[in-house]
Amino acid sequence: MDIGVEAYLLVSMLLFCIGMAGVLVRRNLLIVYMSLELMLNAANIALVALSRFNDNLNGQVMVFFIITVAAAEVAVGLALIVALYRRHKTAQVNELNSLKL
Amino acid sequence: MHDLLFILFSLLIVVFGVLVVAGKNPVNSAMFLVPLMICVGGLFVLLGAYFLAAIQILVYAGAVIVVFLFIIMLLDMDVEKGRRINSFAAVAGIGSSGATLGLLVLALSRSDLGAAGGGESALQGETIPLGKLLFTDYVLPFEILSVLLLVAMVGVILLSKKKLQ
């Protein structure tokens, strides 16, 4: 069995879509946020695999940036969720619907 | 060996991914996230990206998930109230992500990436060239990231400090 770049991509795609399903389906904001991390990680896997496939390091640099950005996003996002929870006493997506129509 | 490890990591990633998404409460999800991140790191190792593997594990497993757990504990929320999902969201969400997956796989199947990967690559132990690249060609985005991190810091303070002016 020859593991090619397609296999890596397939895994990353699966992870991407699992994460997407989490974002779309789960009601808990924290889990939604974790699912978003899954999606970013899926991209990371793809980038590293393709970086190797393409024989250059630019993809890995990109992954480095993504990890950093993800960290920053997590920090801000979680702070926001905390602030929300403090006011709303909830972190449920479906209860955030005062702005609509 | 490489193949075996790949299959192992991949299976684990998918399984843990599903578990994260399907986790009963945030704590469970966060806990499943840890091995997932490690497995992703494992894949990085398999691909020869040792530096990134280290960062992956350090940042995600070490920092991000810890913060998640922190927050979960802080907020003291464990079980989702009511139904975890509603049926419409489930259908729409799973449907759309399934459709996306379908598209991606279709695209993948149509592409001819060849079988280049897996073999010996010139990129072995690439930490030093990666560092060079980061501080030469990519120094500008790197610096911008520093601003971004600063923004994140400021933002977190702004959003969570107790005292309001």
Added chain:
Amino acid sequence: MDLHSLIWIAFLLPLAAAVAIALFTRGNRQASAGLSIGAITLSFILTAAYSVVTALNQGGAKASEITWLSVNGSAPGDALNIGLGILLDPLSLMMMMVVTGVGMLIHIYSRGYMKDDPGYSRYFACLSLFTFSMMGIVLATNFVQMFIFWELVGVSSYLLIGFWFGRPAAADAGKKAFITNRIGDFGFLLGILLVWSAFGEVSFSVIADDIAHGGNKLVGMGKFGCLPLATLAGLLIFCGAVGKSAQFPLHVWLPDAMEGPTPVSALIHAATMVAAGVYMLCRTIFIFDDCALLYIAAIGGFTALLAALMAVQQDDIKRILAYSTLSQLGYMVMAVGLNGHGEGATAAMYHLTTHAGFKALLFLGAGSVICATHHEQNIWRMGGLRDRMPSTYWTFIVGTAALMGLPPFSGFYSKDSILSAAAPWINGHGNVILFVIALIVAFLTPFYMTRLVCVAFHGGARTDHARHAKESPGVMTKPLWILAFPAVFAGWAGIDAIFADHFGAHAHYDHWYSYIVGPMEHAPFVAAMGTGLALLGWYMASLLYKDAETDPLPEKLGALGFVTTLMRRRFFFDEIYQRVFVAAHDAFASVANWFDRWIIAGLLVRGSHGTTELVGRVVRMLQTGNLQTYAAFSILGAVALVIVFLIA
């Protein structure tokens, strides 16, 4: 300064007077009257002077024009040149004399008749405007100019008929007159368009020359339905005359128009406006082919008969005169239709001229009566005025005699020439049926006039107003006396010779006395018939109406009494028109209004507006407020875009 400048001045003077009154002398009654009367008097004098001088010089037709509109495109036929000008020939000069002469007397008469009216200045301004418009028709050099003044006559008659606009009847009558005229003008304008499209010209002289030298270009242009365009053009132009001269079927406005002040009735319905139709036919006689002329004659004859019948049973003194006018106009139109080699037109113009005089006389006389009886117009509420108003009575009798066609009054001569034109054995274009109709009318006319005179002037006074009637002042009676002269003598002046000359007809004047006895000489049978029937009518009416208190005719006719109802109710034309034409327009209007309000403005406009707004509200439903829904919609949308645009 050329001599014809005199006519320009005569032409423009009334306009100047109207403008001056409107702008400057509204407050000054005497000045207004003075301006108006002065203008028309001067016009009359200038016209007369010019006529005398040119007659001395034996001048032929003269024209003087300014360009009113001129467009010349590069495509063939894309050219329109319209002048405004004066065309001077015996026809127009005679007509000018009639218009200004009779008009002048009516102006003067109005000073007395209208003296207490608050709208005195306005009255004279309108009168001057009317005179100006009428002169424009008479002097027109081309179809469009004629149409322009045609319209102006229409509007100034509207203003005059509706002069007492506060009275609903008067206001309605003005409106009716104008709109009915407009219907005729509709045909007139179409006729002009048709003629223009054939000849590329609108000038009378150019078209007449064209026809004289190259034949009628309309003949080659095909047919509309079964009517050849040449005939159609003639009939359309005739429509204008039908409207103005109140021929059947557009005759309905004229009796109503009696709501105007009586001098106006005299002016409009005797000398000018209604005569304009006949004048126009004579002016444009070259355009009518035989077929069109036949139609014209038929319409004229029918109108003459119809109106005479209606006149028999009217009670309003002015309406009787109005129907009589209608009837006489029908006569004239019939004569034009029987033109032949100019005999018909000659007869028509001749009758027009004499009729203008004596009909004005009759109207003014009626006005005098009305004035004296405190605006009483019903003849059955008068009576015995003979003794109290001698001047009016005697002049009225003269006018009546002329209208009856009794020799040697002027009416006899002109009517005789019409009868001769209708008699097929004299005029090759004559027509037996029309001749018979003409004879019947010749009998009916004296009948209803005698009825009028008997009831209104003879017998005893039936009301207090009639009992206390006084003779009118001199300013009113003098014009009556003046008008009585032509009523008597106009037949002896050989006026028809002038027209005959113009139309190229043969005039039967061999001796100096043939002016007086001409009719008996060249067509004694016709003359005798006419005279005999006139006498018969007079006799029967005077038998019937002597000392009558109510109209005995319905009883006398017995089983045929319903005929009198028909006559009295004017054969229900107003009602029919009301039901058919007015109602049709009204129905169209209602449908259009409904459609406008409910279909276009409602269904389509409000509908599309509502639909858009509804779609807006539906679109907004996507905005559920749930961020996962947003995310799902976004992803689904993206997938859809990919499937549609990237894969398909």
Added chain:
Amino acid sequence: MNNLTLIIAIPFLAALGMLFLPRREKDLAQQVAMLATGATALLAIALFVKFETGLPGFQFESKIPFAKALGIWFHFGVDGVNVGLILMGAIVGFAATCVSFDEIRDRQKEFYILLLVMIGGILGSFASMDIFMFFFFHEFALVPTFIMIGVWGRGVDKNYATFKITLYLVVGSMISLAGLIALYLQAPEPRTFNMVELAQIFRDNPIAFGQQNLIFPLLMFGFGILVSLWPFHTWAPLGYGSAPTATAMMHAGVIKKFGLYGLIRIAVPMCPEGAQNWLPLLAFLCLGNILYCGFVAMKQKDLNLLIGNSSVAHMGFVFLGIASLTLIGVTGAVLVMVAHGLLAALTFGLSGYLYGQTRTLDMDRMGGYLNQLPFIGAAMVMAMMAGCGLPGFANFAGEAMVFFGAWKAYPFVTTLAVWGALVIGAVYMLRAIRNILHGEENADNKVSLNDAADWRKRAPFALLLATLLVFGFAPRLLTSKIQPSAKAIVDAANGIETRLVEVAQLDAPAKGGETDLNDVE
């Protein structure tokens, strides 16, 4: 700054200056506006007089760049077609300013600013030799219209009317804008919006028929909506009925002529083949205006709705004149445009005056006003008579020319149009006179009215009437100016027809009969 640029600039400058006028000085705003529009009107008269008759080209040209890269310039000039429109617009603008004195007693400053913008805009539009600017300036009127009707308008439907008129105008403008842009894109690079150059380009290299056939209807319907072409007309009576007098005067009188001007100036000469293909439809639709709207007018109880519908009906004559594609018809159409502009302003001004006196325009509640209102009543009679095409007023000359022009191409349409002009028009106009001025006073609604007494109140009406009469008695003052310019337009529009005929003759030489058409070239 030449005479023409001053005409356009003065209203805008006055509006700008008025922004800084103190709010307390209520009447000052009107005086400034009167001064500005008066100066504009005088300059327009001077322009009209100084205009050299008989020359086909543009005079008084001036240009300032707007966006050179796209070939857009502030480019003004007058030729025979628009010189009359500018005169008419300036006079109506002055009259509209005058009549507003009594009516607008609140927020004068804003009102006159908007009015001046409206006037300046439409004059700029007429004077523009640049297609973009032509459109650009026209749109200046849109927002003022909206605000003026909304704030100073009247009637229960005011709100609906404001939106309806605005939306219709935007629909029309957008469609015509699309058409104009499409037209502009047909020219080769470097492109220009200069209408003279474009006309030249399209004469030398006609647009492909397929494109013309697409562009022309865009322009025809776009402009048509702006001119209330049937069946897109319902905004007009409603909007005018609700508008303050000055707005109705400007809009019905002047601004509406934009679309017609555009058809004559741009659509017909630049898309001749498209025009040949589509104008028969326009000729048919114009009956909708003339007959249908005439019928609708007959049914109206409200004077403003009657006038509004009649104004829509009159547009039909212009459409017919344009559709005829003859010099007579087009010249007549321009004449009708000028005449109707003056007339519409006059009638709306008078009805505004009447409304100011009676506070109602319901004709069932009026009657016998002529006694109390000799001047206004007389003016109204004259206006109504002009409205039903009485000779002596400029309308007659124009309409008659339209009939002459259209007769050969569309005899049946013309027949019905003549009926509409002579009979239907007379029916509703006389009905208005009968109900308002004639007859007895309405017993339920006795009012005491004040006639226009001083010169200030009479001047606008007298001015409009005088202009109508001058052009009615001497239409040549206008037609001799219009003719050379219109000739170029008509020839451009018919050029293709000539060519087609020639081709047909080449194809079938046996048919030698109709050689007359060869003279055209």
Added chain:
Amino acid sequence: MNAGLTILEIAVVALGLGVMLLDLWTPTERKRELGLYAAVVVLGILGASFVLDLSGEAFGGMYVLDGMAMFFKRLTLFAMVVVLVMSVEVGDQLKSGIAEYYSLTLFAGAGMMFAASANNLAMLFVSLELITVTFYILVSAQRSQARSLEAGVKYLIIGALSSAVMVYGIALVFGIAGDLTFAGLAAKSAAHSGSLLFLLGVFFILLGLGFKVSSVPFQLWAPDVYQGGITPTSAFLAVGSKAAGFVLMLRLLFVAFPSIAQDWATLLAAISGITILYGNLGAIPQRNLKRLMGYSSIAHGGYLMMGVAAVSAAGQSATMVYLGGYTFTALAAFAVIAIVAKTVEGEDISSLAGLHRRSPVLALAMTLALISLTGLPPMAGFFGKFMLLKSVIHAAEANTAYYWLIAAAVFGVVVSVYYYFNVIRTIFFVEGNNDDAPIEISRPLSFSLFACVAGMLVLGLYPDAVVSFAIEAVGALG
């Protein structure tokens, strides 16, 4: 390396840091003034951008400073000035730290300026993330208000989702083409334009940018976030974030993937058309001013997409010019909303009732802004729409799909008249039932308003210079 080219961004970032430092020594009651000083400095930087002769590439082609970049940087700088002044005005609503708000605004602005010069996918990603992450905070900055937080979370999740999608797209593009630089991609994209995976990658990146410009299908967040966020933030989102999205879109499509852009004309036209319809139709029933502006911003995103969809130099320059006009217009509208909302305590359209009496200046500014948003002369919006329409009509000669876009655009304008004029109606026709007290406007804000109105008018009445500049800038794009 030529790092000096980034002087403008460096200055802005330094200013942000400086504000944060100054905050430490500034007494609480005077902290609001910091924003004014910052605005003045930004104005100075804006001025400097005209004085300094900056152009060229830096960081190995990572950063490019051409006419288009400069154009957008100036727009951003101007927007920052107005936003800062606005936030000074509404400062009392920002209880959690006004100085931080200022500096975050500056950082976000810096991100936009970097984005304007991005010439590499990494750079694109990083600068976009700088903007997005900063906006997470800016949107929820008014954290005493529940709706601000709600808006923040919505922006966060949808933004993160779109980032993830975009990142995945970058991964795919990189994987197929093996390059992150736009120049490199340009060379290779034609060869890969048949690869579905590559196309999906490009499409995913486009989706990420679509989120920024609130175009279909990532448009649904906009109304909620505009409504929930504090007014200066909404303004900055509407103007700056959209501008950054469009400059990146232009560069990406026309520098990196020119051949794909050609193929995608119909797709882009569809996105544009649907966005226009969605924004305009959705705006009809709105009563909340800021929500209305949210929908309107979607609609304008659609209009701006028209220029992109035209796939021509004319279209690109039209987008630029339109964006310039939109910047002035939206800023003016939001500034008026900010002031009015402050005095009347409400963001409903009815809060504008009687504005013409309370403040004729605001009424005039708002009316002009609404006219410009509608796209009527003589305002900037008209000229922009004209150029857009022109480019699309030109394109329609080759591709009939554009006719639908034209129809949608025309329909959109008509619909927009309906709801924008409803606001004008409220300003002028409806008498407010609240007091008629005149509204005070601070000098800096009136200056900003004046600048915005002047900008709208200049672009509408004398756009010669801007048009030439835009055409030249687009010409350099290749």
